[in-house]
Amino acid sequence: MKQSIDLSVRMGSVTFKNPFIVGSGPTVKNVDQIKEAHDNGWAGASLKLAIEPFPYLNFPPRYRWFKKERYHIFTAEKRLTTKEALALMEEGRRATGDDFILMPNITYDGEDYEGWGRMAKQFEDAGAHAIELNLCCPNMSFNLSSTGESTGKKTGASLGNDLDELPKVIEAVVSAVKVPVVAKFSPEGNRLAQSSYVALKHGATAVGHAGNRLGIPDIDIRRPLQSVYRLQDQITLGCMSGPWLRPLALRDTYQMRRALGKEAFIIGSGGVSDLSSAVQQIMVGSDAVWICTETMIRGFDFLPKVLEELEAYMKDMGYFTIYDFRDILHANIKSAQDLTIHAGYAKVDTVRCKRCGICWKIGHCEAISHTLEGVTEIDPSLCLACSTCIDLCPYGAISMIEG
Numbered sequence: 077m078k079q080s081i082d083l084s085v086r087m088g089s090v091t092f093k094n095p096f097i098v099g100s101g102p103t104v105k106n107v108d109q110i111k112e113a114h115d116n117g118w119a120g121a122s123l124k125l126a127i128e129p130f131p132y133l134n135f136p137p138r139y140r141w142f143k144k145e146r147y148h149i150f151t152a153e154k155r156l157t158t159k160e161a162l163a164l165m166e167e168g169r170r171a172t173g174d175d176f177i178l179m180p181n182i183t184y185d186g187e188d189y190e191g192w193g194r195m196a197k198q199f200e201d202a203g204a205h206a207i208e209l210n211l212c213c214p215n216m217s218f219n220l221s222s223t224g225e226s227t228g229k230k231t232g233a234s235l236g237n238d239l240d241e242l243p244k245v246i247e248a249v250v251s252a253v254k255v256p257v258v259a260k261f262s263p264e265g266n267r268l269a270q271s272s273y274v275a276l277k278h279g280a281t282a283v284g285h286a287g288n289r290l291g292i293p294d295i296d297i298r299r300p301l302q303s304v305y306r307l308q309d310q311i312t313l314g315c316m317s318g319p320w321l322r323p324l325a326l327r328d329t330y331q332m333r334r335a336l337g338k339e340a341f342i343i344g345s346g347g348v349s350d351l352s353s354a355v356q357q358i359m360v361g362s363d364a365v366w367i368c369t370e371t372m373i374r375g376f377d378f379l380p381k382v383l384e385e386l387e388a389y390m391k392d393m394g395y396f397t398i399y400d401f402r403d404i405l406h407a408n409i410k411s412a413q414d415l416t417i418h419a420g421y422a423k424v425d426t427v428r429c430k431r432c433g434i435c436w437k438i439g440h441c442e443a444i445s446h447t448l449e450g451v452t453e454i455d456p457s458l459c460l461a462c463s464t465c466i467d468l469c470p471y472g473a474i475s476m477i478e479g
C-alpha cells in the first residue's frame with residue numbers, strides 16, 4: 077500500500093494540519109484576514125498583539141519595505157486592546173473550522189503576574205486553541221532601553237530576556253488555562269536558548285522565535301536627518317523582518333533545537349516566504365513556521381502552491397511526515413574546527429568569458445590575470461580555490477576543479 081503524505085504537526089493537545097501559521101502582525105487584525113488565511117489552507121493564525129493595560133506604545137503603522145535589500149522595517153505600530161482582540165477571537169472562531177488554530181498574542185503590562193493569567197483565561201473562554209505570549213517584541217521596552225531610555229516595567233523582548241521574571245509569567249499563565257501555552261521570544265538579547273529552556277521547564281507547551289533584529293534603516297546621506305518613513309519624523313531602531321533575515325533565523329532555530337532536544341515543539345520565523353525557506357526552517361529544527369512579512373507583501377493566496385510544492389517535494393525525497401526531515405541539517409552542521417576541505421582550483425572557459433573584467437579586480441586573488449587582448453587566465457598554482465570569482469562572474473565562465 078502506498079504511504080500518503082502527512083503534513084500535520086502536533087503541539088500538545090493541538091494539531092496543526094500543516095506547518096504554516098500566519099505570524100502575529102498587521103495581517104491578523106480583522107476577521108476577513110483570518111477567513112482568507114483559512115480559505116487558503118493555512119493551518120492557523122496568531123492574532124495581532126493585544127496589550128493590557130492600554131495604551132502602551134501605540135501609533136498608527138508606519139512601515140518601509142526596502143524591496144532591493146529585501147527587508148521590512150518599522151517601529152510605529154498599532155496594537156489591539158484586549159476587548160478588540162477578544163471580539164476578533166470570537167469572530168475568528170465562528171468564521172473558521174476547528175482545524176484552523178487560533179492563538180491570541182498577548183502582553184500584560186500591569187504590576188501583578190496574575191494579570192497575565194486573567195488575560196489568558198479570557199482568551200481561552202473566547203475560544204483560543206492556544207495562548208501565545210509575546211516575549212519577543214523588540215519595539216517595546218527593549219527598543220527604549222537600547223536608545224538609552226530607562227524603562228520601569230519590562231515588556232516584549234526585555235521580559236523574554238529576564239530569566240527571573242520569566243518563570244513567574246509562564247507559571248501565572250499555565251496555571252490559569254488548560255490550552256497549550258506558546259512562549260515567543262526574540263533573538264535580541266542573546267538569550268533565546270536559555271529563555272526557551274526556562275519557559276518549557278515552567279510549563280509552556282511550545283516555544284518559538286520572531287527572528288526579528290533591531291536595526292537602523294538605510295538613510296539618504298544627502299538628507300540624513302530626514303526620516304525614511306513617510307508621515308513620520310525621526311527614525312528609531314526598527315524591527316527588521318523579511319527574506320534578508322533567513323540565515324540569522326535559521327541559526328536562531330538551530331540553537332533552540334540544540335539546546336532543547338528532540339521533544340520540544342518549536343515555531344520558527346524570519347523570512348519564510350516559499351517552499352525552500354520553509355523546508356530549511358524545518359531542517360534546522362522548526363516544527364512549524366510563522367509567516368508575517370510575506371503575507372503583508374503578497375497576501376495569503378501564495379500558500380496553496382507552496383503546499384502543493386511541499387507534497388511533491390516530500391514525495392520526491394521519500395519523506396512522509398514533517399518529522400522525517402525536521403532537524404536533519406544538524407548532522408551536517410559542524411564546529412569551525414571540524415571542516416573537511418578539498419584541494420582544487422578555478423578554471424576559466426575562455427569561450428564563455430565575455431572579458432567583462434569583473435573577476436580581474438578581486439582584491440584577495442593573485443591567480444587571475446588577463447592578456448593585453450583581454451583573455452582571462454587563472455594560474456592554478458596561485459589559486460586558493462576560495463570561489464569568489466565563480467560567484468562574481470555574470471556569465472558562468474568559471475568553474476571549480478577538485479584535485
Ligand SMILES: Cc1cc2nc3c(=O)[nH]c(=O)nc-3n(C[C@H](O)[C@H](O)[C@H](O)COP(=O)(O)O)c2cc1C
Binds near residue numbers: 101260285316348367
Ligand atoms: C509589521 C509587523 C508587526 C508585527 N507584530 C507582531 C506582534 O504584534 N506580535 C508578535 O509576536 N510578532 C509580531 N511581528 C513578528 C512576526 O510575527 C514574525 O515573527 C517576524 O516578523 C519574522 O517573520 P517574517 O520575516 O515572516 O515577518 C510583527 C512583524 C511585523 C513585520
Ligand code: SF4
Binds near residue numbers: 421422459463464
Ligand atoms: S577561486 Fe579565489 S583564488 Fe582562485 S581564482 Fe577564483 S578568486 Fe582567485
Ligand code: SF4
Binds near residue numbers: 428431435452471
Ligand atoms: S567575470 Fe567572467 S566574463 Fe568577466 S572576465 Fe571574469 S571570467 Fe570573464
